[in-house]
Amino acid sequence: EENMTVTEDFSRLENTYQMEAEVCIIFSDFGKMQNVCNLLIEKLGTSVTIGPPHFYHTPEAIDTLRRQVCVAAVANTRQKAQEVCRLFGQSLGKPLLIREEETKEWGGHIDSQLLNSPDSLTLQERIQNATVYASCRVFAVFEIKGKENRRNKLL
Numbered sequence: 001e002e003n004m005t006v007t008e009d010f011s012r013l014e015n016t017y018q019m020e021a022e023v024c025i026i027f028s029d030f031g032k033m034q035n036v037c038n039l040l041i042e043k044l045g046t047s048v049t050i051g052p053p054h055f056y057h058t059p060e061a062i063d064t065l066r067r068q069v070c071v072a073a074v075a076n077t078r079q080k081a082q083e084v085c086r087l088f089g090q091s092l093g094k095p096l097l098i099r100e101e102e103t104k105e106w107g108g109h110i111d112s113q114l115l116n117s118p119d120s121l122t123l124q125e126r127i128q129n130a131t132v133y134a135s136c137r138v139f140a141v142f143e144i145k146g147k148e149n150r151r152n153k154l155l
Helices: 030-047 059-087 123-130 147-154
Strands: 004-013 016-025 090-107 132-146
Touching: 059 090, 059 132
Parallel strands: none
Antiparallel strands: 004 016, 090 132
16 A cells, blocks of 8 residues: 555536546556556456556665675676686685675666657567666685695595
């Protein structure tokens, strides 16, 4: 209920009453939004008009994306370091230093000069326009252990 607002308008036309309602719902799941829209159209038919969705990201979602990208960058760095160590017959030790060097975010915005109006966008174009991409560059220093040290610890 906190993600839904309803605006109702009652009016009288001769001997009948007319009610118009606008329902705005914030969905965090695209599939649920589609299911609700389909259900409304199925049950209410032509008496319902569904406006095009407006996509946006909450600050919390963007923050989560930043963290996930940074963690993935560190994991990729560690995996590459392990592969290099294996190539030279060494084993990778614990990280000595991990530093986030640069984080970039960008969106898949469609050039608005090519469009007549934002309402003319297809659903796929709206999704592309609202999609956020992120990258993170990290610097990491790992301890390198010789194979002898690893064997001694196992014994």
